[in-house]
Amino acid sequence: MSSTQASSVLRLGILGGANIARQFTRDVKPSQTVRVDAVASRSDESAKAFADANGIERWFGSYDALLASPDIDAIYLPLPNSLHAEWAIKAADHGKHILCEKPLALDRDEAVRMFEAADRNGVMLLEAFPYYFQPQTAAMMTLIGEGAIGDVRAIQASFGFTVGNPGANIRMKPELGGGALLDAGSYPLSLIRLVMGCAPQRVEAVATWADSRVDISLMATLIYADGRRAQVSCSMDAANHRYATLIGTQGTIDTEYLNHTSAEPRGDQYGYLPSQLRVRRGIPNSVPFETVASEPGSGFFFTAESFARMIATGDAAAIEYYAQVSLDNAATLAAIIDSARREAPVTLNA
Structure with a gap:
């Protein structure tokens, strides 16, 4: 579990305001174990607009600012495919668990670097296939x-x-x-x-x-x-x-x-x-x-509930299994x- 996680609720931040992030935020609201606490965009205006429209309390005008927040345990990463590796690695280096939209990476080498960063920082990286x-x-x-x-x-x-x-x-x-x-x-x-x-x-x-x-x-x-x-x-x-x-x-x-x-x-x-x-x-x-x-x-x-459960229980077997699946994919x-x-x-x- 992230050292910043102070309760049984996984405090989640979203990087970017893509349409899928709106759907994710709406669908996760009923959860008792996951809470979308913040959203980040590339400007204050767009971040605040997304937060206001989707009932999110906090917003950040840059991705780096959200990652630096000590009150966020994990991120949901719905950015374009070409940006997954860059921001997953940055999130891991900030001690955040990462729920990353599919496909996890553009190739296996990218995926390896992402999992190495997760291992190095003791966080979980999970590729988000909702089904x-x-x-x-x-x-x-x-x-x-x-x-x-x-x-x-x-x-x-x-x-x-x-x-x-x-x-x-x-x-x-x-x-x-x-x-x-x-x-x-x-x-x-x-x-x-x-x-x-x-x-x-x-x-x-x-x-x-x-x-x-x-x-x-x-x-x-x-x-x-x-x-x-x-x-x-x-x-x-x-x-x-x-x-x-x-x-x-x-x-x-x-x-x-x-x-x-x-x-x-x-x-x-x-x-x-x-x-x-x-x-x-x-x-x-x-x-x-x-x-x-x-x-x-x-x-x-x-998916969000399963992600939170794996983090809370430190389910090493599940983490290893899904990592190998993503590398094979x-x-x-x-x-x-x-x-x-x-x-x-x-x-x-x-």
Whole structure:
């Protein structure tokens, strides 16, 4: 636990006023263990405006000023992808735990430096995939662990949408770490890593490139040392879709692995929808799928609570596990985009 943490409530500061930070702040408000205490922006005016609009008591006119505050235990980092490493390392050097938006880093070397800084300063760095901490994801992993579909042999996972305002959207800017793979593809890839339990041995990818030189869509095949296979698909030029099929020796699992879920059939006031999880326990297609129900809610809420719990309990095993997952994700993302650019298979370093 951070030496500055004076109570059981994790006091969180936000770096930047991105739209996702507004959603995060709103969804975390009901928590009894995490409190958004402050926000920082690049000017006093923008920081105060964000704080006033989102019910945050304190604001800072620079990121450095927030990091220097002794009353902040941890930060939520929703800055552009290209800035994650710089500010995560600075936060760690100020003794702050870091909850960092995905993708954690632009490549494995960046991720290594970030975790080295966290280790050096005795703080936790966690990559924020909200669906990871959804009860639905826990239910999916329980099914797999119980052998409901036998041994997982293959996964097909996708996520895509149509990017808004492409002329100004940071997702279209290569210098900010844009592109379909880092923005959308990091989700299905993380699901694949979660289920497969390791990084692939080799990847082969094909991409379509936008005028700005970012990948607007991409598909990749992942080959594992033990013969398992996975396919990942992502896009920023298609209708919204998010779906995965896990194929086992004795059955299949279908999931939408949504970040945020609702029990309302037509969605709630925030646009959160029910998320499908179903399992077929058997080989023939005559075996009906069973729907698996789970507690709904915001993935931001579940993630923040899990983050606070790991910090409060000093859960070294969880910290080590998620660090390795993030390193594998970073290495695989880098290999996939390299393969797409070279139009050739790429082998990951051992």
